[in-house]
Amino acid sequence: MPDPAPRTRPHRHPHPRVTVIGGGFAGLTAAITAAESGALVTLHEAHGTLGGRARTAEGPYRTNEGPHALYSRGPHWAWLTQRDLLGPLAAVPAREGARFRFHRHGKLRRTPPLAMLRLARRAPEQAPVDMDFTTWATGIAGPEAARAAAHYAAVALFHHDPGSLSARFVQERLHRATALPPEAHYPRGGWGEVIDRMAARAWDLGVRIETSARVDALPENRPVIVATSLDAARRLLRDASLTWPSGRTVLLDLALRADRRSDPFVVSDLDAPGWLERFTAQDPSLAPAGQHLLQGQFPIAPRTPKADGVAHAERILDAGFHDWRARTVRRREAIANGRTGAVDHPGTTWRDRPAIDRGDGVLLAGDQVAAPGVLAEVAFNSAITAATLAVRAVGALRAVKGAGAARP
Template sequence: MRDEITVIGGGTAGLVAAIACAEAGARVTLHEAHATLGGRARATAAPHVAHEGPHVFYADGPHWSWLADRGLTGRLCRPPVRDALRFSFVRGGRLTPRPPAGLVRMMAAGLFREAPVEEDFHTWATRHFGEPAARAAANAIAVVTYDADTGRLSAAFVWRLFRRVFAPRPPAVRWVAGGWQAVIGRLEIRARQLGVRVEPSSRITELPGHPTIVATELSAARALLGDESLRWESGHCVLLDLAVTTDPAARGAAVKGSAAKSLGIKGLGTKGLRLKNPAPRSPRDRFIAFDLDTGGFHESYSMQDPSTAPPGESLFQLDMPVRAGESTAQARRRLEALADLTVPGWRERVTWQRGGTARGRTGALDLPGTTWRDRPAVERGDGVFLAGDMVAAPGMRGEISINSALRAAAGAVRAAKGRGRAVSA
């Protein structure tokens, strides 16, 4: 009989782990508590395809090579030149195409300078580049941390993220057609082709007696394993998805959607509007905007991938980190102020919108004195392994899920083979 492995969780980490185990010859069963697979990589149903937070890939790591080698990335998208040029920064409450000089110096320094693990980013960056540049850089990279005080995190952690996003080199960012939901679909097909038994609507409350990969959120893994040490720092932000047209007169009647319920995000609501004669997008709408004042971020879905919105509409996502002591309503007002800049007149042009809150589920953040190696270990002992975006594996956000899943799969396969030899002996 083939070595048996159980995977708990059907998000990106769980699917990657299941595939890697099956490719190694193991018999794999994947359990997912929800009716559909995908975890935080799920998207809303067409015609407006929106994710829980920005979802892009960076093609400069092993996670991407693993996906690309198996043809799982699918078709790639890129924005037309006219849209890509709508790249902006918010400074002093206004849009500008140019970052401040101090931030430019930091971008150039990213090619060769290193930062310490023990010191916080704001202190280190202030000493080398000045306080305004340090503050602007922390806010610029908040799109990755979802944290309103990114400067408090480890200098090495933040600087590594900043270099990935802003260092002057050929851009590594990749948009896949149909978003991450399309990648999830391909992962599921690949898993089933390899013989993985996929069990949706299957909630596991006890571990089986063979090697198991727990690919859930850290809070769920903590409850399942009864291990209070399974904790790590994460972010807190509010989200806003907007679909707009340039012709307010073309707006139709509101139709309630169900995307919030299907994604299961706390505080999420939706409403949709149908267009009869949609108009082209406004040339004033921004493609990408980094808010250097408050840490907000704005990005278009549809400029690079028109399939994410109906013809004649543009789809955007904005996020804003919630400050300490601030209510979500206050953060949402700051987020809407950002939308006023990047999607002018959106309130009169909106055709569909969705708001949400993400807290404690936005990927790992490393405080001063810690690195990814200090996060909850992948191998837990007794044939149990962790995978997800807050465990001990390198990368940022979803990359951590893939990299940890591959490590967990390798360990689970070794454990299964060792157990099989012990039983036969």
């Protein structure tokens, strides 16, 4: 889509205007929501392209920033569908679903422990907020199942020690990640295709989108929605209280030449938190013909070297992917530090995270703020709330301006 920044549209209303800082999933959701309510909106994105962590790489390998999927029971699913923004989805063929493997006791297995599946069926509301997941789950299903469940849930946590987190927080993610039918769906062509459709929708609504437009100081015009990472928001707002724990994980992208043997579709490590997925199983267009595209994430502790996460990934590859080193045609590694969403420790919930409304017309949106949901749902829910509050503020400002103009 061409950069809409240099184009202009006639203003439908006089000022005030909603300003959105950040052009990722949260920023675009907020901009669309505010514009649909009739507000004038300007969106600033520091990078040359929109999307944030939802960007999909250009070129022959259509990688996301780590494993990505859309959960179909979340509120953003209905919102995207209603606006025809979801687009075509890539289904996992039945034969590929049968190649889901669990790494347990050093070997690949077709099934996880039965006690883990029984634990996963428990409603999240049954899990306590003020107890860690391992303690709670061990009392119900025993230590082995508790350990396996915590490590399996890491697919939605990106954390090196998921068992230490709040039982309620982990159980919600475990319950969603093991739901039948599966909640995870894959936008064909990668998440970037969804972002392109959202950007087009924003433009059609009159949103002024400015890319390569870094904002280093909070704008004076309010309301303003800061839809950046929490670290960036803390610097921009000069507010030291804007902190919340997140995960740290090694991201691996790997392209392999196809082999006559059957590569697994997914390997979930139940011995330690780790996840490796062959994304071309559901969408072959993500890599050149005859190649497989794998993406994985292997959480590491705060001071653990990247090499440890890479070594973990290679152990999983050795266990499941025949002769993968000789078949490798592309490899990329990175660390995602504090960029994988909020994690809630015992005694805390999403309500304890940094508030969306910061006062004085400043609002936050993103995946580490006070909004419910799993993965991208937090960014979506916070964006809807922030946009709603911004539109109300715009209405109040217009009313004040109107009253002033009516005075003799």
